[in-house]
Amino acid sequence: MTEYPPFAVTVDLVVLTVREDELCILLVRRGVPPYHGRWALPGGFVGIDEDLADAAARELTEETGVPEPIGHLEQLGTYGTPGRDPRGRVVTVAYLALLPDLPPPVAGTDAAAADWLPVSRIADAELAFDHDVILAAGLERARAKLEYTPLATAFCPAEFTIARLRTVYETVWNRQLDPRNFHRKVTGTPGFVEPAGRVTEGDRGRPAQLYRRGSADLLHPPMLRPSVTRG
Amino acid sequence: MTEYPPFAVTVDLVVLTVREDELCILLVRRGVPPYHGRWALPGGFVGIDEDLADAAARELTEETGVPEPIGHLEQLGTYGTPGRDPRGRVVTVAYLALLPDLPPPVAGTDAAAADWLPVSRIADAELAFDHDVILAAGLERARAKLEYTPLATAFCPAEFTIARLRTVYETVWNRQLDPRNFHRKVTGTPGFVEPAGRVTEGDRGRPAQLYRRGSADLLHPPMLRPSVTRG
């Protein structure tokens, strides 16, 4: 293999959650050059004997403290333009993670500060490397996938109300949805959600049925993003 | 960079076209070990100063002889499981290309034989490396994208009839579509196609209007794959 050009390979994570009606992303503040002091996506180098997905799962667990099987993790895209990392030729494989609202914005093991930031307040070019481009791709992917997959449930705890699921859609899409039509649509789409048999307690108003994620991987028919010029 | 594990990085291409009512893929027969004599996706190593997309475009041109701006080229996914290449730790970035029916199945510069093969006749585990998995991902991506993007036009020459576009859909989806409803749907979707102002000559039957690809990047409403259990 010495005859082939040597690359470094990293994974970077776009970790999204919905907190208090805001779409938030997990960022770490870099403690070393390059981009010292700047916000960046969590990530790190892939071990020479480590699978890419394993490396992404490892970084996710290290940064959040959450055991793996919660939420959703998928490959997003690969970024390898020469010069994107001043340390050398680094190709990064970006992953997208969708998580329920987690208790702690735990400081990572890397001693760098980690925190949830509302994506609406991240300014252009505020992030290290080309991470603003990766973030934009992650947001676009998440918004699109809510339409035709049940991934909105990845933003929710194991049991959730239809209203909670609706706030996920409203937050990610930044659009208001009619609660009555939404309810009919979700419960009428086969395999999207299934009743947990329990109801909420202690809230205002009539208690709501709790649901779990159903068995479908694709929604038929899809949830349609309202209003014009989607895209 | 010597402190980080060294990887080799390659690009591999899933190049699809529609020939004679069959969905075909461009494959090369390997002339050297490993997998000597087996069919494989065209591809090769990325130069240490070369962008990933540039490497993919270069390989595409080398194998097909086509200048770049024809058809469509997009990143598909990255495959890097340890052991997927017996030569060492190789991470490959797969790209998906959609091309119109090209004249020559040109033999590549690598002296390896290249040819268009119908995807329906590729047996399981017939391909080298993990290329069967990559091919499956490319097919799935192409089928899905025909629904909500105008990419079916990438399978057509610059000017084409609605009937030609329909055969693309029918071939990729392996489903029959109603010519009348299809015509109404395509011409009624804003930005999908625009009239070229010319008509076909010499064929049987009434001459057909020629169209070019329109300006839209997404279709609203989408073309829906008929029949049940899509996905």
Next chain:
DNA sequence: AGAATAGTGTCTATGAGACAGTATGGC
């Protein structure tokens, strides 16, 4: 004329969106 293909019109069933109205809890 007849065959073949292009393109239009009409009907019907389904689903989205708007929104009235009912149910069930906390205070």
Next chain:
DNA sequence: GCCATACTGTCTCATAGACACTATTCT
């Protein structure tokens, strides 16, 4: 009682699918 939220029912409009019909060429 009042308020808040959950949930159901009804109406209307748009669109997909089925398919009859007209248009324009070649042989």
